[in-house]
Amino acid sequence: MIAFKVKALICQVKINHLKGHLLLATTNRRCRHTKSNSNKLLSYRPPDWASHLQMIPLLKVKLFQPFTPIHKWSLPNIPDDIDIYIKRDDMTGSVLSAVAAKQLGIETHLLLRSRSENLSETGCHGNMLLNSLMGASMYLVPIKAQEKSDLEPRMQRLADRLQEEKGIKAYSIPIGGSNVVGLHGYLCGWQELLEQVEYLACLMGG
Structure with missing residues (x-):
């Protein structure tokens, strides 16, 4: 779905809750390669x-x-007969959409759900600092903004503006990469776990 003639990436994210969800590239057989x-x-x-x-x-x-x-994770007040392990996905080397896009030379635009109305009020630390260092354009939207009625139309308007003003094609990624392409990122993550551990127990939640 993502072709490498795409020059801009538009993502929906929550401040302090960003995930590296740009994993898979394209179903477009006419994908154009570039030097980068x-x-x-x-x-x-x-x-x-x-x-x-x-x-x-x-x-x-x-x-x-x-x-x-x-890695085995030592936590206080855990019964002796229970072992807890943590998968170190902080060691993937690429944990933000802005970082992934920067690696590909793609312009990044982030819609950030926030209680603030001004970027200057959000501070410049953590993910916000990393997004700034990656040169991402950030837009604040209300914390209660709905994906279908609020975020998707705004993303489309932004994509249209980028096309009209800069002549570039944008690819929009929903929250959590929850689309057909993003699904395969989760499938690959599950396969990785299957190859690393013998038993898996899953907790389902929102």
Whole structure:
């Protein structure tokens, strides 16, 4: 879905709750290679148990280090017969959409849900600092903004403006990368866990 003629990336994110969700590249066979990304294009094959799915991307771009380690986590007041482990996804090397886009030379625009109305009130630390260092354009939206009625129309207006004013094509990514392409990022993450541990227990939540 993402072609490398795309020059801008528009993401919906929450301040202090950003995820590295730009994983897979394109289902567009006419993808145009450039000097900056031609060595990063790799063929994509989903896990065997997901090979029956439709609209499988053809290519991917390596933006992170997979198979991060799983470490035993010592926490207080845990019974002696219970072991807790943590997967170190802080060691992937690419944890923000703005960082991933910067690696590909893509202009980044972030819609940030916030209780503040002015960027100067949000401070410049943590993810906000990293977004600024990556040259991302940031736009604050109300914390209660709804995805379908508020965020998606605003993203489309921004994409239209980028096309009209700069002649560039934008690709929009919803919160959490919750679309067909983003799904395969989660599938690959699950496959990685299957190869690292013997048993898995899942807690489902929003």
